[in-house]
Amino acid sequence: MKKRVAYQGVEGAYSHLACYSQFPEYETIACKSFDETMYLVEEDKANIAMIPMENSTAGRVEEIYRLIPKMKLFIISEYYQPVNHCLLALPGTKIEDLKSVSSHPQALAQCKAHIEKYNLVARAKFDTAGSAQELIDMQDKTCAAIASSLTAEKYDLEILEEGFQDIKNNTTRFLVLSKEHIVPAFHEHQKYITSIIFEVRNIPAALYKVLGGFATNSVNIIKIESYSGSGTLTLSQFHIDIDGHPDEANVRLALEELAYFASTVKMLGTYIPHSMREILQA
Structure with a gap:
């Protein structure tokens, strides 16, 4: 049976493009929400999910966090x-005809200067x-959409301007999620990232001591995010990404x-960094 990858959006969305680029042999399943996307994997109706986490221009995708x-x-x-936004409109539309443009909030943020x-x-x-699909139903030449060239092709829309994003090296980071906790074997010269969720104990300087443990063991923390945890405003959960593999001695x-x-710790996953990570961080 052909493997399946779920994503949020409709055909032609950037998540669909990411699925096609990374897993061309997989069948893609479009979902209405991120919750539905994850649910399909949890219920074995899809093998994996492709989820956007953050964009180099507009920052993190709040709903995912x-x-x-x-x-x-x-x-x-x-x-x-890589994200190459296009300004799309109905065939025969001119830029001077436009009064409004619609898209996902992330895309609008990435194209703010051009919209203005x-x-x-x-x-x-x-x-x-x-x-973009809405434009077909509306048939209003004063309206445009920001989407991919794949979307323009699928819905027979006209590309009024390519590279509509404000920053040209615009890139979105996706995570691939699985029901199985698949940890790659440790190899000494390979780089790894490990993602963790934890809740600190309700004692003085607990977070300071946790972070100190990474510092004294020379483990680099790439990212840290905080959440209110356990349904209270007094305890916090933290999501960290670190350089390293759990089988490394210092990690x-x-x-x-x-x-x-910490009162609770959940290992979200260990994975090999994508080749683009070092290029974007250079």
Whole structure:
């Protein structure tokens, strides 16, 4: 049976493009929400999910960070998708005819300067390709959408301007999620990222001591995010990404200190960094 990858959006969305680029042999399943995307994997109706985490121009995807503490899936890899936004409209439309443009809030943020240049009213929609699909139903030449060239091809829309994003090296980081906790074998010269969710104990300087354990063991923390945990405003959960594999001696020692000062610890996944990560961080 052909393997399946689930994504949020409609055909032509950037998540669909990322699925096609990374897993061309997989069948793709379009979902209405991120919750549905993850649910399909949890219920074995899809093998993996492709989820956008952050963009190099507009920052993190807020909804995903709210779902991470609750999700039952594990991170098995990351993928960086270059984003080339296009200004799309009905055939025969001219830029001077436009009054508004719609797209996902992330895409609108990534194209803010160009939207202001043409004095367009920005309208937030659920996804990029969905906003383009709406143009077909509306048949209004004063409206445009921001989406991919794949979307233009699929819905027979005209590309009024390519490279509509404000920053040309615009890239979105995706996570690949699986029901299985697949940890790659440790090899000495290979780089790894390990993602962890933990809740600190309610004692003085607990977070300081947790972070100190990584510092004293020379483990680099790439990212840290905080959430209100356990349904209270007094305890916090933290999501960290670190350089390293749990089987490395220094990482193992840091994790032991984490376990001592944390009330709960969940390993979200260990995976090999995508090749684009170093290029974007250079």
